[in-house]
Amino acid sequence: xVVSAQDPVKLAPQNYKVLFENGQMRVIEYRLKPxxxxxxxxxxxGVFVYFLSDAKIRTTFPDGKTSEDSKxxxxxVWRDPVTHAGENIGDAEAHALLIExxxxxxxxxxxxxxxxxxxxxxxxxxxWRLVSAEQLRPDGSFQPxxxxxxxxxxxxxxxxxxxxxxxxxxxNPPHWADPAKPTDxxxxxxxxxxxxxxxxxxxxxKEGQVIHRPELAEWPHYIGSDQARDFRFEGDRLILSAEETxxxxxxxxxxxxxxxxxx
Numbered sequence: 001x002v003v004s005a006q007d008p009v010k011l012a013p014q015n016y017k018v019l020f021e022n023g024q025m026r027v028i029e030y031r032l033k034p035x036x037x038x039x040x041x042x043x044x045x046g047v048f049v050y051f052l053s054d055a056k057i058r059t060t061f062p063d064g065k066t067s068e069d070s071k072x073x074x075x076x077v078w079r080d081p082v083t084h085a086g087e088n089i090g091d092a093e094a095h096a097l098l099i100e101x102x103x104x105x106x107x108x109x110x111x112x113x114x115x116x117x118x119x120x121x122x123x124x125x126x127x128w129r130l131v132s133a134e135q136l137r138p139d140g141s142f143q144p145x146x147x148x149x150x151x152x153x154x155x156x157x158x159x160x161x162x163x164x165x166x167x168x169x170x171x172n173p174p175h176w177a178d179p180a181k182p183t184d185x186x187x188x189x190x191x192x193x194x195x196x197x198x199x200x201x202x203x204x205x206k207e208g209q210v211i212h213r214p215e216l217a218e219w220p221h222y223i224g225s226d227q228a229r230d231f232r233f234e235g236d237r238l239i240l241s242a243e244e245t246x247x248x249x250x251x252x253x254x255x256x257x258x259x260x261x262x263x
Contacts, residue, residue, distance in 0.1 A: 006040065006041045006042035006083060008028075008038070008039075008041035008043075009028065011038075011039045011041050015031055015032055015038050016029075016098075017031075024101065025099055025100060025101050026099075026100050027097065027098070028097070028098040029096075029097060029098075030049075030094070030096045030098050031093055031095050032057070032086060032087075032088040033088060034091055034093065035088060037085065037087040038085055038086050038087070040060070040062065040084070040085040041083070042081075042083040043083075045100065045101045045104050046079055046081050046082075046101065047079050047082075047098050047099065047100045048077075048078050048098070048099040048100075049076065049079065050074075050096060050097045050098075051071045051074065051075045051076070052073065052095040052097060053092065053093065053094060053095040054073055054090070055070070055071045055096070056068070056069070056088070056094075057086045057090075057094060058087045059085070059235070060084060061084050065131065065257070067131065067236065069236065069259075070090075070262070071262070072263075077236070079236065080233050080234070082234060082235035084235060119203075119205065121203040124158045124201075125159060125160055126260055126261070127155060127157050128155065128156040128238055128259065128260055129154070129260075129261050130257075131237065131258060131259050132152070132255075132257045133145045133154070133254070133257075134256075135253065135255075136253040136254065136255070145168075147170065147193055149171065149172065152169065152171065153170075154166070155261075162200050163198070163199070163200055164198065165196075166198075167194070167195070167196040168194065168195045169196075173189075173194070174186060174190060176190075194218065195219065196217070196218045197212070197217035197222050197223075198214065198215060198216055199212060199216070199217075200212075200215070201213065208230055209229065209231065211226050212227040213225070213226060228242060230242060236259055237257055237258065237260075238258045238259075238260070239256070240255070240258070241255040242254065
């Protein structure tokens with residue numbers, strides 16, 4: 001095996017200890033003390049994690065974005081190829097076993113590991129919490145949607161029956177002077193800071209797209225339409241992107257990042 005420059009075993013031997021290794025994989029014991037931070041590192045072919053203790057970890061990605069995740073003893077998770085760094089923000093030592101494949105396609109008996117991975121549809125199923133909603137600027141950088149603010153709230157849900165719902169909202173909506181009798185102006189401001197729809201979905205794995213088909217929607221022109229979203233997974237995150245015309249004729253390219261809800 002050619003060791004990556006971002007190999008966690010080399011970068012943080014106090015946290016990663018190889019228990020077993022052969023030509024196909026390596027088994028690693030992982031420990032991270034409360035308050036301890038590990039360096040940025042990579043799992044180039046993904047990694048299976050089995051938690052031997054409860055853990056609360058803040059993960060930082062190369063773009064500076066972070067997520068927080070809590071696990072229970074016995075929890076198991078597969079992470080796709082990812083580069084990240086962890087910080088133990090819990091009160092006890094995090095302890096886990098990691099199994100890292102050494103290539104993207106390996107033989108295990110007569111079964112190809114690459115063929116045993118869950119489908120994109122299987123991986124979409126569940127509840128996702130909004131991390132960021134950003135639009136692309138002309139210079140190639142991203143900026144938060146102005147209507148939702150810098151720290152928007154939202155949830156995205158896919159179920160096994162082929163139905164989905166999504167909501168995005170500004171966490172600081174305007175308050176109505178009289179909740180029983182909101183003015184037209186107050187209603188408009190509230191409408192601008194929220195978007196939601198529900199319906200069915202279809203996954204086109206080869207194209208890397210998920211098609212949302214709203215049956216009810218905040219924006220009426222969504223109802224009965226096909227809303228195509230490019231998707232990709234980065235670790236425990238789902239990133240959807242598209243280009244669309246908003247009410248009023250504005251055309252924009254955007255990217256929305258979600259993280260899986262585990263509890």
